Amino acid sequence: MLPMDHVIALSAILFTIGVLGVATRRNLIVILMSIELMLNAVNLAFIGFNRIWSQVDGAAAIDGQIFVLMVIVVAASEVAVGLGILLAMFRNRDSVNVEEVNLLKW
Amino acid sequence: MTAETILFYLFGGLAVVSALGMVLNTRNTVASALSLVVTMISLGAIYLLLEAYLVAALQIMVYGGAIVVVFLFVVMLLNLSTDEFPPGRQRLIKSAFVIAGVAILVQILIALGRDPLLAAQPAAVPEGYGGYRQVGISLYTDYVLLVEMASLLLLAAIVGALILAKRKID
Numbered sequence: 001m002l003p004m005d006h007v008i009a010l011s012a013i014l015f016t017i018g019v020l021g022v023a024t025r026r027n028l029i030v031i032l033m034s035i036e037l038m039l040n041a042v043n044l045a046f047i048g049f050n051r052i053w054s055q056v057d058g059a060a061a062i063d064g065q066i067f068v069l070m071v072i073v074v075a076a077s078e079v080a081v082g083l084g085i086l087l088a089m090f091r092n093r094d095s096v097n098v099e100e101v102n103l104l105k106w
Numbered sequence: 107m108t109a110e111t112i113l114f115y116l117f118g119g120l121a122v123v124s125a126l127g128m129v130l131n132t133r134n135t136v137a138s139a140l141s142l143v144v145t146m147i148s149l150g151a152i153y154l155l156l157e158a159y160l161v162a163a164l165q166i167m168v169y170g171g172a173i174v175v176v177f178l179f180v181v182m183l184l185n186l187s188t189d190e191f192p193p194g195r196q197r198l199i200k201s202a203f204v205i206a207g208v209a210i211l212v213q214i215l216i217a218l219g220r221d222p223l224l225a226a227q228p229a230a231v232p233e234g235y236g237g238y239r240q241v242g243i244s245l246y247t248d249y250v251l252l253v254e255m256a257s258l259l260l261l262a263a264i265v266g267a268l269i270l271a272k273r274k275i276d
Contacts, residue, residue, distance in 0.1 A: 002111060003114075005218050007152070008218055012215065013122055014125055016207050016208070016210070017129055019207055024129075024200045025129065027135060029139075029177065029186070030138055033177060036142065037128070037129075037145065043149070047156050047161060050158070051156045051157065052223070052224075059232070060235045062235065062241055065158050065160070065161050066249050069161065069164065072169070077260055077262070078263075079176055079177070080264070081270065087184075096186065
């Protein structure tokens with residue numbers, strides 16, 4: 001039996017690493033990977049909480065796992081579109097540095 | 107300490123170390139992507155320990171397989187073996203981000219330690235919990251609309267990725 005508070009703590013740590021990756025890195029590919037890391041941290045929290053409330057009135061409850069499946073779907077489509085944007089940006093700017101993309105910057 | 111707990115700490119530590127390796131590696135993008143694979147597979151192992159078997163399999167197949175392969179494919183397509191940008195100008199803002207993030211994390215961890223619900227042992231899982239049968243039945247009965255929406259979302263993502271990545275649209 002796992003220590004549930006440590007599972008949720010691991011999720012919080014991974015999410016923080018992902019946020020700091022998005023905030024501090026300038027390589028767009030690494031930023032997209034950090035977003036994936038944040039989604040994974042949330043998935044871990046969903047699975048952990050689903051394990052705590054694994055049954056309702058004697059019947060198995062797996063709604064948290066359904067949520068995780070949907071997050072995986074969203075992550076897959078986000079990667080496809082995000083990398084498409086990255087390719088278009090590289091074609092126009094010859095770089096994946098987000099600081100060079102400032103056309104919409106105020 | 108049971109074997110399960112030891113495995114959890116092992117894979118949890120591996121996930122944190124490889125996630126840090128991904129974010130802190132400023133030299134090689136391919137190595138960052140490979141660190142991400144290690145994180146994903148460690149998380150898959152933790153899902154197994156949490157008895158979410160189908161999600162663990164899908165995690166390793168979709169994240170460890172498909173998504174990271176797409177990342178690697180793009181890194182190699184763009185020929186970004188090195189990732190050396192000149193040092194940034196906003197050092198102060200970035201260190202402020204790091205300090206704020208770590209402070210919030212510490213607060214969350216303290217709050218988690220005080221939660222009586224999380225400290226309690228969860229009950230044993232009912233039979234069939236997290237297997238393909240139960241998740242499949244739930245997906246195609248209670249959540250069938252969600253499956254349809256997921257299919258529409260994936261279709262939109264395919265079309266969007268094609269349009270964005272194409273050179274010229276005729």
